[in-house]
Amino acid sequence: MDYASSEHAPGRTWDHTADHADTAPLAVKILIAGGFGVGKTTLVGSVSEVAPLHTEEYLTRASVGVDDLEGLNSKFTTTVALDFGRITISAELVVYLFGTPGQERFWFMWNDLVNGAMGAVVLVDTRRLESSFASIDFFESRGIPFVVGVNCFHGVRDRTTEEIRAALALDPQVPLVLCDARDRTDSRDVLLALVEHLMTSQSTTSL
Known part of the structure; x- marks a missing residue:
């Protein structure tokens, strides 16, 4: 197997930072948030170009009385850390999606996940709107632009x-x-709505 030589040509100075500056794409971090069981893992999986990273575990008896399972009879797993997906928009732009855990006992992780985020999608379920109040309050209090995606279960x-x-x-x-x-x-349309919102917010701020 051939390898590029590490020898520098005489009289030439190599600037590796400059070599990569024109090829490294801009990375944009977006959070997918919302209450327990609103479809965050599903959204990341549906739009990611790579097999998404999931940190799901099966619900056990330990969650009884801790996690609110009302209206979620078919819910058997839960995200205990994060979901991760990627979308390459162009050679210059890559979007990384981070799905947050929805249960209250994991909310402490949001403070770490929000670092570096450009914006967020808050998914809601009209049958349990109150489950997403905390996410909305979180982003509003930190001044992070977000859009609301209403996950219309079964249409x-x-x-x-x-x-x-x-x-x-x-x-x-x-x-x-409104989305599925x-x-x-x-x-994709929910994410595009966020991008447009970010652009509008940026334009308003710069005035």
Whole structure:
């Protein structure tokens, strides 16, 4: 196997930083947050170009009385650390997705996961809107731009966007998108809504 020589040509100075500056893509970190069982792992998996990293464990009797399983009869696993996925937009831009754990006992991890994040998607389930209040409060308190993705389980849309926005007490500037987290196109559209929101927020800040 041939290897590039480490010998430098006479009279030439190598600047490895300069060599890689034009080829290294810009990395953008986005968090996928929300309550327990709203579809964060599903969204990351549906849109990631690589097999997503999951840190899921089966629910056990130890979670009884600790995790709120109301309305989640078919939920057998839970994210105990994070979900991770990647989307290459172009040679210049790569998006990294970090799905946060939803249970209250793992919220302490959010403070680490949020470091370096450009923005976030907060997924909500209209059957349990209150489960995503903490995520919304978290990003609002830190001034991190976010959009709300309403995961319409089984295609059910039992509330209007106006009703959902009012129930979540969302700022009028926060985008709200209806989606099916299982669908790649829907998940992509939620992320595009966040990108547009980030661009708008940046433009407003620079004025």
